[in-house]
Amino acid sequence: MxxxxxxxxxxxxxxxxxxxxxxxxxxxxxxxxxxxxxxxxxxxxxxxxxxxxxxxxxxxxxxxxxxxxxxxxxxxxxxxxxxxxxxxxxxxxxxxxxxxxxxxxxxxxxxxxxAMTVMRTVLHDVAELGQSIWLDTISRDLILSGGLQEWIGQGVAGVTTNPSIFEQAIANTGDYDREIAAMAREGRDASAIYEALTLQEVGAAADILRPVHDRTGGLDGYVSLEVNPLLAADRDSTVSEARRLFAALGRPNVMIKIPATPEGVGAVEDCIAAGVNVNATLIFSAEQYASVAEAYVRGLEARALQGLPPTVASVASVFVSRVDTAVDKVLVEKGESALQGRIAVDGIRAAYRRFRTIFSGPRWDALAAKGAGVQRPLWASTGTKNPAYSDVLYLEALIGPDTVNTVPPKTLTAFLDHGRAALTLDGDPQEERNRLARLGELGIDLDAICATLLKDGLSAFEAAFRSLLAAIGEKAGA
The missing domain is CATH 1.10.10.10 (Winged helix-like DNA-binding domain superfamily/Winged helix DNA-binding domain)
Known part of the structure; x- marks a missing residue:
């Protein structure tokens, strides 16, 4: 049945x-x-x-x-x-x-x-509240040791990756050395070896998560792979790369990550129109989030106009802790303590309100009637950086329906140990506006900070990508 x-x-x-x-x-x-x-x-x-x-x-x-x-x-x-x-x-x-x-x-x-009682965790409680928990890491050992399957048993419903994660997995371990050497002997360069390894790992993780994808009707069970970050300023090249990687993986439960630069937002629209599942990443503000969500809607509308089903999966990754780290630094310089550790969560809640607005009303209803699903906001960078804050701050404060939280292993372990599940995402809009106004009074330009975070985040991914290619080159020549 x-x-x-x-x-x-x-x-x-x-x-x-x-x-x-x-x-x-x-x-x-x-x-x-x-x-x-x-x-x-x-x-x-x-x-x-x-x-x-x-x-x-x-x-x-x-x-x-x-x-x-x-x-x-x-x-x-x-x-x-x-x-x-x-x-x-x-x-x-x-x-x-x-x-x-x-x-x-x-x-x-x-x-x-x-046995069923033992299996149930706080992640299942969070899922009942409408939020999926994904794991923000990947490695050969995680896949082969059964570690990913264990995380799934505890309630994890997806995996995200980025160039920094792959740098840690490939460049800083010996797990891939034999394969790198073999591919080098076949005449492949560092870029080709990198792509072969990442496609292999993402494909293997997606296969493990496929039952989750099937059981949830395509809501969860995804693994994300990022396009070459060096293409972030080139819309057409990003689209071409995304389509090629999506086709190479050949699985319904993968997403291609695209940095949400102005050119990247256009690429998101084009990829959605082409039927490519997308994880739009490096989002730091509600305005930037809204531009990505609108691009997703436009991409679905383009499909509908062509008579194609608007049933492409997508998430929009909004970064959290990096905002507090950047804002808190300025607040400390100004001797202001009341706002420390508050602004990032306020920003997420503002983005969530934009989500509710964009994915409601006649325009969205027309797409939903044809089978479209919302582009869920995904909270990223949710590991706590400041030891003065709760180690599960960016999980407990951001639980709400139709969302995803991708979590690094250390933080997820802490949440499994002492995290609490409750709907917390709505907040108090007036208090949030008051705090934002206070930032302005202090001469702190949040928009400028978020723009810098996007630039710095992209630079970090570019540096990790270049470092990884260099490490592969060294291993290939060893």
Whole structure:
């Protein structure tokens, strides 16, 4: 039986006056980490089934706008369900525990139930709130040792890479030396060897993540590979490179990373129109984010005009901790402590509000009706740089629906140990505006700082790329 059919059969049994969470429905269907897939299944329930879909809520009791503003709450209140003062279902009173259901396949014994309990982590709780956690690293050892599979078992749903990560994996270990030497003997230069190795690693990781991609209906399970950063100022060359790499990988669950320079934003639009999955990267401000999101929409519209399905996957990577590092340095010089560690999160929340605006309304609805999915914002650079801050600050403060957080292993380990899952992304817009105004009063130009971060980030990737090619050249000649 397909997952949709299992979901429909189960939801039909949720009694009046009770609710179940998306994760609970997924678990009882035998797919405990497919909460989002349950949501998508309920979003396309065939007319005439009459299912009580409004009785499925998030694990914290919050409801969605799928039934119109306030619609789900009104339907539940008509059944006698009481909401807490903060607008959530009182799960202690109205949560349905599946009374009367037979244990689903694979969960019928005590030992199996205990094993499932051990497998569940805070990452699964975050997923139920609508955010996917991806891993920001890749290496030969991670793939061959089973380490990536272990991360997936703990709730990781994707992988991101960049030239710096590959430099660490290839140049600073001996894992690839034998292959580099063999390819050098075949007459390949450093660039060709680099490409062969990165395509191999990204392809292998994508194959491991393919079940996640399939289980989530294409929402997750992606691995990202960046275009040559030396092409960032050349729109046409970036598009050509992205299309070539995407074709060479030949898998639906890969994304090509494109730096969000002005030329790169144009390349994002062209690649989306060409059906290439894109991870737009090195975004530092809400305005820069909005330009990328608009490029994604234009790319989908171009496909729709050609009669092609607007079903291309994409994320927009907005960098976090680097903003605080840069702003805090200036704040310290000015003797201002109240704003330290606040501006980066404020910027992310501003970008998230732009996301909600861009992916709503008639223009977006027309694409969504044809099957388009939103370009999810992805929070990047979420490892805490300042030891005075919580080591999970940029995870706990940025959890919200339709988002991704890509996390370095050290930070992810800390979050698994003591992180907490709660919806935190909305914030207080007025307080954020007040802090931004205070920056202006202090003579701090946030836009200029973000522009510098883009320039510096691109320079760092270019330097890592050149260093990696040089290291490959040295290993090839050894």
């Amino acid at each position: 397909e997952l949709c059919e299992k979901v429909y059969a189960l939801v039909a049994r949720i009694p009046r006056g009770r609710v179940a969470s998306y994760g609970q429905v997924a678990a009882w269907c035998g797919s405990p980490r497919a909460a989002r897939a349950v949501g998508r299944a309920l979003a396309r329930v065939p007319r005439g089934l009459g299912l009580p879909c409004h009785r499925v809520v998030r694990s914290d009791g919050s409801v969605t706008e799928a039934f119109g503003p306030g619609g789900q709450r009104r339907l539940l209140e008509r059944e006698g369900i009481v909401f807490t003062p903060d607008g959530r279902v009182d799960m202690g009173r109205f949560h349905w525990e599946g009374e009367g259901l037979a244990p689903p396949p694979g969960r019928g014994t005590k030992k199996q139930r205990e």
